[in-house]
Amino acid sequence: MNKVKHIAIIMDGNGRWAEIQGKKRVKGHEAGAEVVKAITTYCSNNSEIERLTLYAFSTENWKRPRLEVEFLMKLLDKYLKNELPSYLENNVKFEPIGDTRAFSKSLQKTIKMVEEKTAHCDGLVQSLALNYGSQDEILRAVNSLKKSSQEITSEMLSNALDCKSDVDILIRTGGDTRLSNFLLWQAAYAELFFIDKLWPDFTPKDLKNIVKQFTHIERRFGGLK
Ligand code: IPE
Ligand code: IPE
Ligand code: MG
Secondary structure, three states: OOOOOEEEEEOOOHHHHHHHOOOOHHHHHHHHHHHHHHHHHHHHOOOOOOEEEEEEEEOOHHHOOHHHHHHHHHHHHHHHHHHHHHHHHOOOEEOOEOOHHHOOHHHHHHHHHHHHHOOOOOOOEEEEEEEEOHHHHHHHHHHHHOOOOOOOOHHHHHHHOOOOOOOOEEEEOOOOOOOOOOOOOOOOOOEEEEOOOOHHHOOHHHHHHHHHHHHOOOOOOOOOO
């Protein structure tokens, strides 16, 4: 039986969820933030799961209307501040990935604050992908290694990435079957689950079902059984 250490999720479908109900798209993001809480708590109570990486804002999401982007930034700030007690209570370490230098100084400060205050937690690592794009991450890693005269090894590149651990399960909600620039290196041998449910409707039970399916998959990593 496979053991799941690292789950990564493309949390897609917030806008559609709201639109179906005649609400503004941003209401979907608020509902989506509640699901982030529920899924993080669920994972923190499952000792097998070491890492949960959630795609919250991509390097491409800046293309959205300014008001939606601003709302997402405010929501992130609020989420992190409100959730700090639960991170601590559930022994969850917060580790952002992505290039957060593009965010406002005050949001960067909140991100740093939660990172520092949860640095001692040794339960689940919850990684939020913030202004994250896999191609950007790989480029930044390659540039950071450029000074070395040594030939770059796979291990060196892997360690220079924001996210240094391979993904076991990669889930995308919202019905689309693409990776949208998420963890392209780390998901090389991930098991992929594309779920029709929109992110605000996703539940810990859905995750439990996926983990159950995963445990029975034959992972060969290019070898033979
Ligand atoms: C995902 O939901 C959340 C973010 C990208 C921030 P969307 O906002 O992409 O929702 P849909 O896909 O338009 O329904
Ligand atoms: C991917 O969703 C990014 C996040 C979930 C943060 P998008 O909605 O931005 O992706 P596309 O545009 O459908 O590829
Ligand atoms: Mg989307």
